[in-house]
Structure formats: structure tokens, C-alpha cells
Amino acid sequence: MKYKILKGIREIKKRKPEFLKSSYLKSKIADIFFESWLERYKKSFILQKSSRILIVSMEALGDNVVKTTSIKKISEYYGKENIYIMCRDKWECVFNQLGYNVVGMQKIKNPIKNVRYKIEFFKKLNELHFQKIILLDHLSDGKILKNLISNEKIGISNEENKYMTKEIRMPEDKWYVLDRQSLIVNELLKQSFTKEDLRPDMREMFKERKYSDIISIGIGASSEQKTLPIKNMSEILKMLSERYPNKKIVLLGNGKKQEYYSKQLIENCNCKNIESYIGKISLIETIRVINDSDFFLGYDSGLSNIAFALRKKYVCLFWTDMTVWQHPFDDLKIIKGDGVNPENDGYHGTEILNSIKVEQVEEALKELKL
DSSP, X not given: OOHHHHHHHHHHHHHSOGGGSTXXXXXXXXXXXXHHHHHHHHHHOOOOOOOOEEEEOOSOHHHHHTTHHHHHHHHHHHOGGGEEEEEEGGGHHHHHHTTOEEEEEOOOSSHHHHHHHHHHHHHHHHTTOOSEEEEOOSSOOOGGXXXXXXXXXXXXXXXXXXXXXXXXXOOTTOOSHHHHHHHHXXXXXXXXXOTXXXXXXXXXXXXXXXXXXXXXXXXOOSSGXXXXXXXXXXXXXXXXXXXXXXXXXXXXXXXXXXXXXXXHHHHHHOOTTEEEOTTTSOHHHHHHHHHHSSOEXXXXXXXXXXXXXXXXXXXXXXXXXXXXXXXXXXXXXXXXXXXXXXXXXXXXXXXXXXXXXXXXXXHHHHHTTO
């Protein structure tokens, strides 16, 4: 697999107009059909009184796990038995493990099949008759609220939002993700929680330790822009292998791209104590591995945020100067390069990420006393 070719394909896909894509017409027809059904359904629907609260969290894995303390505060206030969480079906297992009522929504590629699924999904969901709907997404247009029926819909928005009955405005100095959460949680509960109060904690997921003497490495992210070239990451892994010869270094991730990436890393490193678990274990088992490991190292990704939520010491190899996801706590280290002489392969990383030196990682480990 040539990464420069992949980069070219990625750029072509970006430039292709929407109307030239084969699914465009089908999607438009499906949208019209769904909107017509929704309008009729709302007119005939009679909302009943209930104590149920729906928390809508349709973002990625990392976004969801950093909300766990905020959700816990809300559930303590309204009663955990009354809380329902709507999320993508692939993250449903995480909230189930934490003991919540969860409604997972699938993402079906075929537009016609998807509209049929959506009609049945929102029918069943609205029949729970929610007293209040809380959009806990960090930044959203709120459009999904259009499909949900309740007298009170609340969320964060920087402008008047026709899908919400109440918008919480985000000040310019509230860009960090936990600061955003504090805005909505404090408004709902009439409290003054800080980012320290809302720091996620998922340690309750596992009562016993299953793994020992392991170091967990997250080798994937939502975009290749957030991951290092093979050469760069191999150098870091070799250093870890030499520094911790009696530890098993476990590569974690998901999907075919990350499987391929991990195979290349293992071939390049040629270290006996490095092993890939990608494609071999479930998401919950992946979280358990991180929980049981001595420490975690990874990119700006869902797995790094899981390490954060498990209160593990970890090192994050960061790709940008944006501060939204740079967690300001002492038991973790965020490393960025100076942008000078980055090692590039034409596909992975940014100048900031690709200029990170192995020595920076070693210094971070030293500061964390690892």
C-alpha cells in the first residue's frame, strides 16, 4: 500500500461534487419521504407525562467517554433509572457496561433502507415520552432534535437554534471540552461544577484486574492526519521495547487500516515484546487492557480519551495547537513537535506531529515517573 497514492485518492474524493455521487439522488428522495412521515407523525402524537430524561450524545468514542462524569451528575440528580442515553450503536456497549439505559442508533449506508430504519427507530424512541431532552454533544447544529418530541430540549449553541427550546451560549474562553460540559451541566443542575469536578472516571467498569505487565499503545485515530508515519512511530516503539524489556507492549485499535498499520510497525520494529491485539478483541476488552496496563501512549484519539477517563498515566502524541482536546492535568503529558524538519511520508501526520522526537517521549515518561 503506497501512502502517497492513498493521499491522492483522498484528495480526489474531497473534490468530487456531492451531486455526482451515486447515492445523492437516493438520499434526497429518502430525506423527502422521512420529512413527510415525520410531519404527519408529530401531528398525531400525544405526549404523555413521564419522569424520563433523554441524553443525546451522537459524537465519536472519545467525545462520549469524556462525558461520563457529567452524565453521572445528571443521573444522580434525575435518578439513574430515569436516564436514557442515545448514541451510535457501536458505543452502546460502553454505556451498558456503566449501567445505563441505552438506545443505540445504527448508521445504514443504503438511503432507502436507512429511512425505513429511522422511522421505526424514532417511533420507538418517542413512545418513551421524554420529559426533557438534553443534547450533550460538544458542538452540534441540533438538527437531530427535530426528530424527537418533548416540551423541553436543551443544548449548547452559539446562535438561536430552532430545534431547541433553550440554548446555552458558549463564551469565547470556553473552548476546552470539559469547560463546555460545565456550561450545560451547571445550567441543568443549578451548580458550579469546574472542569476538575467533571473529569471523567470510568474505573468502576472493572472490579478485578485481568492483565499484568503490559503497556498499551493506541495506534489509530479518526484521521491519518493525527497519526505518525511508520518510521517515526517505529522509533518510539523500539525505545519503549528497550526501556521496558520485561513488559508486553500491546498495540490497540480497530479496522483494516489500523491492522495494516500495526503489521508494518511490528515488521519495522522486529521486537519480541510487541504484539497487536487489533481485530482480536472487543471494544470493552480493549478498554480493559488500557485499564490494566502500566501506562498508555497514543495519538489524539478515542483510546487516549479512554485512558484519560480511566485515570491512567498516559502520553499523547499531539498533531495541532488547538486546545479543545488538550487535557490540562498533571498525570498525563501532551507532546508536540516544533514543526522543524518533520519526517513526512506524504500521508500521515502534520508538521507539529511529525517533528516529535523520541527524546521528548523519554522525557515525558521520566516526568510521569514511569
